[in-house]
Amino acid sequence: MKNRRLHIGLLLFVLIGVLPFVSAFVYAVLYSVGLAGVVNDGFTLRFWAAVWNSGEFLRSFGYSAGIAGISVVVSVSAAMWLTLQFKRELQHRWLSFVIYLPLAIPGVVAAFFMVQLFAKSGLFSRFAYHLGWIAEAREFPDLINDPYALGIMLAFITIVTPFFVLLFLNVYQNERVAELTELAESLGANKKQVLWRVTLPILLRKTWTLIGLYFIFLLGSYEVPLILGQESPQMLSVLIIREIKQYDLSKISEGYVVAVIYTIFVSLAAVLLFYRKKSTTDAG
Amino acid sequence: MRVNWKPFVLTLVVLLTLFPFVYLVLLSLASQWRFPALLPGYFGLDNWRTIWASEVGLVSSFLLSTLISLSVATVSTLSGFLISRSVAYHPRKRLLTLFTYFPYLLAPVVLAACLSYFFLKLGLFGNVTGVIVAQFMITFPYSLIFFSSFWSERTKSFEELVFTLGGTRRQAFVKVLLPLARGMLLICFFQTFLISWFEYGLTSIIGVGKVQTLTIKVFLFIKEANFYYGALSCCLLIFPPVVLLYLNKKYVFNKLV
Amino acid sequence: MFLEVKNVVKSFQQEQVVKDLSFGLEAHKTLSILGKSGCGKTTMLKILGGLVKPDSGHILLNGNLIDEQSPSDRHIVYLYQEDLLFPHLTIFENIAFGLRLKKMPREEVNAKVENMVHSLELEGQETKMPHQLSGGQRQRVSFGRAIITNPSLLLLDEPFGSLDTGTRQRMQELFKKLAAEFRITSLFVTHDLKEAILMGDEIAYMRSGQLTVYPDKEGFIRDPATGVQDEIAFWGELLPGSSNPL
Structure with a gap:
């Protein structure tokens, strides 16, 4: 009786939790080697070779990893600084609600907001005009859809920093850092010694799995770079969708090649994060 | 004498936090705001009045988003709660949990692109059911991972205690497990609601533009460069979560770490 | 014999945790069982309560074979070292929990719980929530919640393990009082030598999965394995008997 219930649960787990992922992966692999898809007619490795030779994947991967890495590092540092400076003030009744507000802002809205502020006809451009710094809109520097991805990173930092502030505040209390200090x-x-030998190690040790998770989330994020990114290089998800969803049917398989590589990378990262997490919880 | 900079920085932080909310509301009230004017040509309730008109379709998008997110949150919270029990009490718990992390970490939009073939075959492409099913596939792993910490030795002891006191499986579930998990169920519902409410990429692929949730609307307005309606739909997108946050803020973060 | 345990064996993986367990207990008596942690005490209690299935052997309660009965049909309550009060229920509702499961009429529940609250010396605490009580009070509620269901057998797994010495002493006295008042049959597991002697009508010693039941307290005290002799020697050395001029 008891076992049957657990078995039904496991069956559902496999059906809903495992099967979609596995089917998606298998389908992508088949497509990438020419075994699935309308225009494909048999096993071939030429799509893999094409992706490899064009170098677009590596550029996109490096670009995505760079953006995600910088955004996470800046967000974590800023959040850490804010937490340590204002931990007491942020407990205040009114402020403790205000710091939750950013959780209500999704990527789409953050990106939209960045456009409103930093586009050539955006709010800051208008300020610059009235201050006499620029004479017309196109003189305003590229801050969105720009080669250095400043807009994307700014949007990421806007979304992620508040989350880490909440996280660090929480850990600060739970781990009794004040007493340990x-x-x-x-x-x-x-x-200085307290900061480097007590506070930072405790806070980072408890949160670094989540920091890693956020790196992976940002690496694969879609709507923010879709709105704020440039033509090339593109972030991974944008590149994959562009290739899979385009009218040139022969390019679709190359999109699936990138999807397969990306999926493998994320899965390896999951294994890494997950097993390290286990070892830290064991020790703690 | 040293100036105490802290109040200034703190004020700045608070203003920066509130700025997007205020700015989006103001923008949603504006129109005819051409470069380089600092103030819009029109400021009033016109945009808000027109959203009731059917051709903009924002009201129906709002209702559609609400329907989709409530369904997704309800189903994934309940199924995650029940099924995580089987996973947590399984001897190979670690391996099974690792499997949940794969879809959890993968970009939803990529998952959707690779699954769209199956959705097409199952007749779930371009309709609301398909979008709900697809979103459920990404909120379910979240919910599973979320509840894995609930099924501890202590919870098991509580269950056994009910049995030895003469209770049935059903009684243990209704009288003890559900009340014990109440706070967590609430947070999980809230979080999965948000994941669904904010979801864009996967919805755009499985919904193929036919299922127009609020996020899809924001995108359309950005593409059309209709920033006033864009801001208005942003307002519709962010204020319901603000209200929910206010209602259960005390629960939301306690269980995160 | 009210409780009869015959040749019960239980292994986890390769390790035999309970080895050929056989003993009996008369009704309304308490058997205290002394043993160090990891000697198989908890597994033995869980087998009796039906929470763990033995590999072989039989258990008889009041002459009936209960091997195949589910935990909820056995009327055997297993109490953990932790008090495990339901955090979402008041003290009153915690004590009433078992009666509510049986859908007993409201008036009867009220009367029984009030009576129990009185026996537990917890008057005035009924509307409080568990976290508002002290450790000793919580443990009393846990007892009351079990005893009020009138169990055939009560299994206590180091119930006072987490209490301070003073509270522990008071709880021992209270338990003896309750056991007499409600005519309880119980197994009382402890790792405290004094508590084992104090609480039991009979005493047993458990070591690596094997249980020795002593015919009387002298037998227990005389057996060098139980550690009583060491204890006597220790105090004897501190105060060397007649030669001490005190």
């Missing part, structure tokens, strides 16, 4: 001081540590 006092203890370290009574043992003769100065402010």
Whole structure:
């Protein structure tokens, strides 16, 4: 009786939790080697060779990883600084609600907002005009759809920083960092030593899995680079969808090649994060 | 004498946080705002009045988004709660949990692109059911991972205690497990609702433009460069979560770490 | 014999946790079982309660074979070391929990719970939530919640393990009082030598899955394995008997 229930649960788990992912992956693999798809007619590795030779995938991957990496590092640093500076003020009744507000802003809205502020006819461009810095809209520097992805990173940082502030505040309390700081001081540590030997190690040790997760989320994010990105290179998800969804049917298979590589990378990252997480929880 | 900079920085942080909300509301009230004017040509309720008109379709998008997100959140919270039990009490729990992390980390839009063939075959392409099913596939792993911490030794002991006190499986579930999990169920419902409410890429692929949720509308307005309606749909998109956040803020973060 | 356990064996993977367990217990008596942690005590209790299935052997309660009965049909309550009060229910509802499961009429529940609250010396606490109580009070509620269902057998797994010495002493006295008042049959597992002698009508010693039941307390005290002799020697050395001029 008891076992049957657990078995039904497991069956559903496989059906809903595992099967879609596996089917998606298998389909992408088949398509990428010419075994699925309307215009394909048999096994071939030429799509893989084409993707490899064009170098677009590697550029896109490096570009995505760079953007995601910089955004996460800046967000985590900013959030850490804000948390440590204002941990007491942010507990305040009114402020403790305000810091939750950014959670209500999705990527689409953040990207839209960036366009409103930083586009050539955006709010800051208008300020610049009235301050006499520029004479017409096109003199305003490229801050969105720009080669350095400033707009994308700014949107990411806007979304992610508040999340990390909440996270660090939470860990700060749960891990009793304030008490441990006092203890370290009574043992003769100065402010700098407390920061580098107590506060930062504790906060980062408890949160680095989530930091890793956010890197992967940003790496695969879609709507923000779709609105704020440029033609080339593109971030991974945008590139994959552009190739899969385009009218040139022969290009579709190349899109699936990139999708397969990306999926494998994410799965490896999952294994890595997951097993490291286990070892840290064991130790703690 | 040293100036205390902290109040200034804190004020700035608060203003920056509130700025998007205020700016989007103001923009939704504006029109005829050409470069380089600092103030819009028109400022009033015109845009808000026109959204009731059927050709803009924002009201129906709002209702559609609500329907989709409520369904997705309800189904994924309940199924995640029940099914995570089988996973958590399984001897190969670690391996099974690892499997949940794969779809959880993969970009939803890529998953959707690779699954669109199957959705087409199953007749789930370009309709609301398809979008709900697709969104459920990404919220379900979240919900599974979320509840895995609930099924601890302690929870098991509570269940056994009910049995030895003469309770049935059903009684243990209704009288003890559900009340114990109440807070977590609420947060999970909220989070999965948000994931669905904010979802764009996967919805655009499985819905092929026929299922016009709010996020799809925002995109359309950006493409048309209709920023006033864009801002208005952004408002519709962010204020329901703000209200929900206010209602259960005290629960939302306690369980995150 | 009210409770009869015959040749019960239980292994996890390769390790035999309970080895050929056989013993009996008369009704309305308490058998205290002394054993170090990891000696198989908890597994033994869970087998009796029906929460763990033994590999072989039989259990008889009041002459009836209960091997195949589910935990909820056995009328055997297993109490954990932790009090495990339901955090979402008041003290009153925690105690009433088992009666509500049986859908007992409201008036009867009220009367029984009030009576129990009185026996537990918890008057005035009924409307509080578990987290508002002290450790000793919570443990009392946990007892009351079990005893009020009138179980055939009560299994106590180091119930006072997490209490301080003073509270522990008071709880021991209270339990003896309750056991007499409600004519309880129980197995009382502890790793505390004194508590084992104090609480049991009979005493047993469990070591690596094997249980020795002593015919009387002298037998228990005389057996060097139980550690009583060491204890006596320790105090004896501190105060060397007649030669001490005190």
